[in-house]
Amino acid sequence: MSIKNGPVFLLVFLITGYILIFPAMERSRIPVKSMQARGMILPAPVVKLISLEFKTVVANFLFARASQYFGGKIELRQSATIDDLKWFYRNILVIIELDPYLEDPYYFGNAFLSWDAGRYNEANQLLQKGSDARVWDWQFPFFIGFNKFYFLHDSKGGAEYLSIAAQRPNAPTFLPTLAARLYNKAGKTENAINFLIAFWQNEKDERIKKQYEIRLDALKKLLLLERAVLTYKKKTGKVPRSVQALIQAGIIKNIPEDPYGGKFYVTKNGSIMTTSNLAFKQQKQRVQDQK
Amino acid sequence: MSGILSLAYITFKEGIRNRALFGIFIMALLAFAVTVTLTDLFMRDIINVAASLSLTTISFSGLLMVVFIGTNLLAKDIDRRTIYMVISRPISRSQYIVGKFLGLCLLIFVSIVFLGLISSLPVYFAGLSYQNPLSHFNWTIYIIAILFTTMKLILICSIIIFFSSITSTSFISLILTIVTYIIGSTNEVGRGLLDVKMDAVSITPVMAAAIKFVYYVFPNLAAFDLKVQAVHGISLQSGYFLWTSLYWFLYTAIMVTAGSLLMNRREFP
Numbered sequence: 001m002s003i004k005n006g007p008v009f010l011l012v013f014l015i016t017g018y019i020l021i022f023p024a025m026e027r028s029r030i031p032v033k034s035m036q037a038r039g040m041i042l043p044a045p046v047v048k049l050i051s052l053e054f055k056t057v058v059a060n061f062l063f064a065r066a067s068q069y070f071g072g073k074i075e076l077r078q079s080a081t082i083d084d085l086k087w088f089y090r091n092i093l094v095i096i097e098l099d100p101y102l103e104d105p106y107y108f109g110n111a112f113l114s115w116d117a118g119r120y121n122e123a124n125q126l127l128q129k130g131s132d133a134r135v136w137d138w139q140f141p142f143f144i145g146f147n148k149f150y151f152l153h154d155s156k157g158g159a160e161y162l163s164i165a166a167q168r169p170n171a172p173t174f175l176p177t178l179a180a181r182l183y184n185k186a187g188k189t190e191n192a193i194n195f196l197i198a199f200w201q202n203e204k205d206e207r208i209k210k211q212y213e214i215r216l217d218a219l220k221k222l223l224l225l226e227r228a229v230l231t232y233k234k235k236t237g238k239v240p241r242s243v244q245a246l247i248q249a250g251i252i253k254n255i256p257e258d259p260y261g262g263k264f265y266v267t268k269n270g271s272i273m274t275t276s277n278l279a280f281k282q283q284k285q286r287v288q289d290q291k
Numbered sequence: 292m293s294g295i296l297s298l299a300y301i302t303f304k305e306g307i308r309n310r311a312l313f314g315i316f317i318m319a320l321l322a323f324a325v326t327v328t329l330t331d332l333f334m335r336d337i338i339n340v341a342a343s344l345s346l347t348t349i350s351f352s353g354l355l356m357v358v359f360i361g362t363n364l365l366a367k368d369i370d371r372r373t374i375y376m377v378i379s380r381p382i383s384r385s386q387y388i389v390g391k392f393l394g395l396c397l398l399i400f401v402s403i404v405f406l407g408l409i410s411s412l413p414v415y416f417a418g419l420s421y422q423n424p425l426s427h428f429n430w431t432i433y434i435i436a437i438l439f440t441t442m443k444l445i446l447i448c449s450i451i452i453f454f455s456s457i458t459s460t461s462f463i464s465l466i467l468t469i470v471t472y473i474i475g476s477t478n479e480v481g482r483g484l485l486d487v488k489m490d491a492v493s494i495t496p497v498m499a500a501a502i503k504f505v506y507y508v509f510p511n512l513a514a515f516d517l518k519v520q521a522v523h524g525i526s527l528q529s530g531y532f533l534w535t536s537l538y539w540f541l542y543t544a545i546m547v548t549a550g551s552l553l554m555n556r557r558e559f560p
Contacts, residue, residue, distance in 0.1 A: 045484065052476040053350060053516040056343040101523040103336055103425060134523075136427050170425075 038069055038087050044097035051098060059099035066091040067108075085112050096129060103137070106130030110143055120151040131164075138168035142175070146195055149182060155191070159183045174198055189223045214259045218278055221256035225264055225272040228252050239270035294382045295390040302394025303401075306360055312402070315355050319406055322348040326413040330420075338428045341417035342522045345410035346436055350518075353403055353444045354472070360398070361448055362465040365391050365455040385551035388452060392547050395448045399441060407437045429524035435532075436521035442539050443515035447472060449546035450510070456550040456557070474505060475512035482506040510542055 042050075051058040066088050073080055092109040095102065106126060113123035124144050131140035142165040149158025159182035166175035178198065181191055193216065200212040225243065228251045232240045235249065243264055246252050258264060262276025306312065326344040330337045382390070411433075418428070450471050454464040481502045485494065494502075514535050520527060 045480070048480055049477050052473065053512065053518070054347050055516075056518045056522055057347045060340055060343055099519055099522075101519060101525070102339070134425075134427075137425050139425065 038084070039065060041087070041090050041094060044094045047094055047098060055098040059095045059102060062091055062095050062098070063102065063105055066095075082117075085116060088112060092126070096126075096133075100129065100133040103130075103134065103139075106134075106140060110147075114147055114151060118151075120147050123147055136169050138165045138171035138175070141165035141168070142171075145179075145182075150192060150195065153188075155182045155188075172198065172202065189219055189226055193219050193223065215278065217259050218274070221258070221264070222272055222274070224252070224256060229266065229270050229272060233270065239268070240266055242266055243272075295386050295393065298382065298387065298390030299393035299397060302364055302391050303397045306364060306394065306398040307401075309360050309363070311359050311363075312356060315352050315359075316402075316406075318355075319348050319352040320409065322352075323409055323413050327416060330413070330417050336423060336426065337417045337420065338414060338423065338426050339522045341414045342428060342433060343518065345414055346433075346440070346518045346521060349403065349406050349410050349437060350440050350516075352406060353399065353440060354447070356402060357395075357399065357444050357447050357451065358465060358468055358472070361395055361451045362455065362461050362468060364395065365452060365461075365464075367461065384554045384557075388456060388551040388554050389547060392448060392452050392550075395452075396445050399444045399448065403437065403441045403444070407434075410437075427524035428522070429526070432517070432524060432526060433521045436517040439515040439517050439535075442536070443512055446510055446512070446515075446539055446543050446546075449543040449550075453546040453550040453553075456554040471509060472512065475510045476516075477513075478502075478506045478509050479511050479513040511538070514538065 047058065047062075048055065070080060070084070070088065073084070089109060089112065092105045095105045106129070109126045110123045113119045113126065124147055127140045127144045127147070131137070131144065134140060141161045145158040145161030145165060147158075148154040148161060159179045162175055162179035162182065165171055166179060174194075175198075178191075178194055181194060196212055196216050196219065200209055200216065203209050203212065225246070228246045229240060231251050232238075232246055232249055235251075240246055240249070243255050243266055245266075247254065255264060258274045258276050260274070260276035260278055260280055262274040264272055264274045267273055323345065326341055326348070329344065330341050411430075414428075414433070447468065451464060451468050454467045454471075455461070458464045458467070485499055485502055517527070519525070
């Protein structure tokens with residue numbers, strides 16, 4: 001062995017050492033990675049200044065960072081706290097300042113604000129910004145219309161926004177029909193089912209499709225019971241005292257099961273509600289925490 | 292005139308041979324390759340992300356090129372005292388400045404064409420792999436964005452020329468150019484803040500005057516940043532192109548002319 005081989009052997013030795021300690025280093029990172037703080041959010045004007053001419057990339061990066069934080073939580077089977085959701089929302093506000101034309105921030109901002117946090121007006125404000133920027137996009141006026149109709153019980157407002165959406169390029173062909181139905185003040189449950197079918201058809205993500213299916217199931221059962229109540233009223237001239245009364249009157253065979261785990265019941269004025277309020281227990285708890 | 296053109300050509304060849312250029316190109320090519328893989332991380336707007344990253348790579352590489360190689364080309368002559376050889380030649384100092392500037396412009400132009408062509412590959416592949424019906428991407432505006440980036444880089448070249456004609460080392464003109472770039476990228480936002488009333492921030496009259504001064508005197512580089520428009524396919528009115536191009540031409544010409552004037556008056560130790 002001449003002295004020339006010395007450095008080569010040293011290199012091999014060092015590389016072997018590197019390969020050997022790598023897994024241990026990786027393992028030691030795991031608890032530290034999960035401790036990761038959410039990341040600071042600077043005010044939008046500051047981020048704009050720092051980004052110089054690279055605003056679009058910074059916007060994408062911030063959104064990816066926020067999404068990955070949530071993905072990490074889901075992976076570790078931790079549920080997102082209300083603080084997390086608020087952080088996400090503040091992120092979104094900065095992101096849309098940097099690049100107001102990105103699609104996903106508005107989409108997810110609305111999803112969290114309306115379904116999780118119950119802040120429907122803020123959701124609509126966010127969607128309005130997206131709708132004003134992305135004039136070629138039919139989705140955002142559509143979501144505003146849905147929020148108005150479904151959460152804010154404003155059928156007319158819902159129909160108005162659906163009509164706006166229908167006029168945008170590549171709008172789905174069922175929009176005008178849906179709008180017409182809303183204007184017609186057809187039953188809320190029927191309209192909700194129509195909306196949901198539209199959402200379900202349009203959705204590509206299998207997990208979200210499943211959620212729509214569960215809801216569709218619940219709403220169809222609700223509609224069934226509502227129609228049964230109407231039949232009962234026509235027959236007896238009175239409002240049924242309970243769902244059992246419908247079975248006794250021979251209108252329905254058995255009480256449908258609420259997929260959200262609640263029980264259907266009849267109110268004093270004859271409308272059908274469910275103890276679950278069409279939400280799984282977890283979801284409701286989150287909204288309550290925030291209130 | 293032929294003196295200017297031949298000097299321009301020599302400058303261009305010098306730049307092309309610069310090893311730093313090679314390094315910058317390698318970095319850009321790597322960035323483009325990374326773009327192709329990175330787009331997988333994003334949910335739906337893939338083509339937007341690809342276009343965004345591609346344009347950013349072009350901008351950034353161009354900037355590196357201009358700042359490091361550009362400052363080098365002119366200041367090198369001063370540093371190495373080869374400037375004496377130049378000024379003793381039958382080429383006037385103004386011709387020297389203009390020739391150097393044109394050589395730099397040619398270098399930028401050729402490099403950006405090369406980078407621009409390669410940059411369209413990740414964007415093209417992103418468009419193939421996922422057809423987002425709501426994506427509004429438009430090749431025309433993408434190319435215009437690259438054109439405007441080229442204009443911005445040429446403007447920065449003229450600033451380098453200007454600074455190099457008054458400073459004595461390449462390092463100082465490098466720093467001054469970088470500072471001007473940062474100021475130029477943000478002065479429009481600063482000017483905009485004056486019009487917005489923010490409760491938390493109070494702006495004194497002196498500060499307001501300073502912000503306005505910086506806005507008028509330093510170049511408004513944000514006007515050449517069309518990344519948002521390119522990525523989302525938003526078209527601009529033709530008036531915008533006209534006025535911005537005029538602004539570009541005038542500012543660049545002022546810088547080059549001032550640079551050659553100052554060069555003429557300069558005493559070399």
